[in-house]
Amino acid sequence: MTMKSILVLLSILIITGTTVFGQDSTLKEEQIQSIEKLIRVFKTKSKRKIADLVYYPLRREYPLKDVKHKNDFIRRFDDIFDRALIDLVAKSKIDDWSEVGWRGIMLENGILWISDEGKIMTVNYQSPREKQLLVHAIQDNRNQLPKSLQQFNKPLYLIFTKHYKIRIDKKADGIYRYAAWKIRQAKSEPDIIVENGVLEFHGSGGNHTITFKNNAYTYAVSIIEIGSTDTPDAILEVLKDGKTILTEDGDIKRN
Template sequence: MKNFVISVIAVLFLSLTCQGSIDSFIVNRYRQIVKLIETGNAKELSKLIAYPVKRENPLPDITSAAEFVSYYKILFDKVFKDQLKQYNDNIIFQHNGDYGLVGGGLNGEIWINEKGKIIAINYSSAEEQQLKQALKAKIKKEMHPDVKDWKENRLVARSEKLLIRIDETEKGVRYSCWSKGKKMIDQPDIVLYNGIEEMHGSQGGWSWTFKSGDWTYVVDNVQICGDTEECGLFLRLLLKGQDHSVIKLREIK
């Protein structure tokens, strides 16, 4: 989703807590990761990743080791490898059980979990940004004129009966919705502007809130929950501030 990745990271860093010491397993794993990137060993590095690797919308996520190896040279360019030369063990930070590289010129470009698996790559090379812009242009040509103008896409999702987009536009955050059977080239059934975008604390998750008369539309991306049924992507409809219905969504970009 973002890309608001930059926004996510900026907020996340504000809440980072530096630990007095980092487990030797994590330190050694980061040394291994840095070495593999420096030497261009994409095949071995692909074994140390918790898939999927999220990419900025509308770029597709990396869902397998084979895709990672194929995409490796786009993902890690010379600019990033030069940044990585500033790595040292003291810039590993722990946050909510995960570990990121923050400091010495690095700003959370890589995060791993307690098992030593890479869970986020927040760096985006110039070549990847070119691919992103080309894909954005292609998608806009396939959209209805009413909604083809947007700066960044936040989300594309489906339910059994709905197709939903959330975009950042010149007029603010926009919600567009098509009913079952329609495509984005068709005129949307609902278009709402002036959405409010909120992050669910430092552990991730987002919500987007839109209003239309007595109705409130909340697209809720819940990443931390006590019950697995409560996690995921939802469209919550409220009438005059009271819960009306909840629709489960599936992110499709």
């Protein structure tokens, strides 16, 4: 599995972590052995041993920084794996784990995802400490913006295309907001702000599009969670009176 494939899979697992799929609860013998090994390691509570069972980078909720490598994981271990989560894994039974097709193996309803080899791919859990760190990270993110963009509940995406920097936020009232800057213009205020985004998912893989309408113009930002190694992170399509006038691939900047 390539690094691109792993990152794509991790994104899907984060998005779908609390969803119950039509799953086959029958685990293969080698999967059971991987789970049992993971449980034994968690019983030791050894940060280093657990760190050896992680796929890196380990995604954290944006704008928290992803865990880049083993030393970073050990440094941030207590923020992510508090006693409640460690005990949950260490005391789990085989019946608490389920195979979910190509997505991997999940604990309970997706609080933790591992590969067939027992490598931790996704942690859909936030300790009280990490929740507080997220609050601070969001506030730091907000403070870096012009006042016209400081009112939001959750930052979602920062995307760079060939000609534009795009920011998508979710406001407290559930409205999705689009802001864009021309890359070669060194100014803090965006060139455009649109606050009527509509989210639409495509299938169960996590791919989705957020569409914003502004008079004759439509801005459609597609987020590609599952695709080939050549698939971009995102695609911007701009339409005028229903006709496409611009399409650009985009890279999502996480941290």
